[in-house]
Amino acid sequence: MKKDPVDGLPVVGFAGSSQLGARPGTDFSIGEDGNVRLDGTGMSVVPHWLDLHFTRIPKRLKPIFPGATGRNTTSCYTMGEGPFQRASSGVGLELIPDEDKTPVEHGVIAPSEVMSSDQYQKALQNTRPLWRIDETLP
Numbered sequence: 001m002k003k004d005p006v007d008g009l010p011v012v013g014f015a016g017s018s019q020l021g022a023r024p025g026t027d028f029s030i031g032e033d034g035n036v037r038l039d040g041t042g043m044s045v046v047p048h049w050l051d052l053h054f055t056r057i058p059k060r061l062k063p064i065f066p067g068a069t070g071r072n073t074t075s076c077y078t079m080g081e082g083p084f085q086r087a088s089s090g091v092g093l094e095l096i097p098d099e100d101k102t103p104v105e106h107g108v109i110a111p112s113e114v115m116s117s118d119q120y121q122k123a124l125q126n127t128r129p130l131w132r133i134d135e136t137l138p
Contacts, residue, residue, distance in 0.1 A: 001131075003075045008133065010077055012125045017044075018074050020131070021124055024117050028110070036120045040096050042110030043124060047084035048138060049076035051105045061135060078134040079127060088112065092123045 002011040002018050014021035022028050022043040029037045046052055050065065057068035057076065080089065084104055089095045092115060097107035109127075111120050 001074060001077050003073075003133070009128050010131050012128060014121060018071075020128055021121055022109075027108075028117075028120070030117060035114050035116055036111050038111060038114065040108065040110060042093075042096070042108035042120075045079075045095070045107050045109055046105060047103075047107075049078070049135060050138070052076065058135075064135075064137060075133045076135045077131040079130045079132075089127065091126065092119070093127070 001020055003009070004011050010020035011018075012021055013019035014023050014027075017023070020043075024030055027043055028041040029039060031037045049057065052070075054065070054067040054069055056070050056074070057065050058070045058072045058074055059068050060072050061068045061076075084095070084097055084107065086097060087095050089109055092111055092113050093109050094112040095107055096110050097104040109124065111123065115123070
């Protein structure tokens with residue numbers, strides 16, 4: 001995600017895939033009632049930055065990840081400790097791992113209750129202080 005130059009935390013927004021937020025119609029769907037659908041879609045996350053697609057890993061990390069081609073204006077962030085498994089990750093949010101692969105390589109932070117798109121974005125934004133840069137090897 002893009003790093004805020006003032007506090008080093010992720011930049012909030014949903015105009016692109018490198019911000020703390022989710023893109024309506026791309027990352028999550030909206031129901032006929034105008035609320036976010038509780039269909040297991042949401043903001044994409046991975047268990048470790050090494051699980052990111054090589055285009056998302058900043059080029060400056062080529063010494064660690066030789067195929068990295070991502071923009072150096074982004075950083076690799078982590079939130080939370082422990083296993084990458086289904087769990088609450090904030091008020092109204094939950095981590096939903098894709099369980100079709102072992103080991104799990106991807107998941108989403110999705111709404112856990114009915115809410116509007118604006119409420120979902122706000123819930124994601126409220127996780128901002130919990131994110132920290134982690135570009136280390138396991």
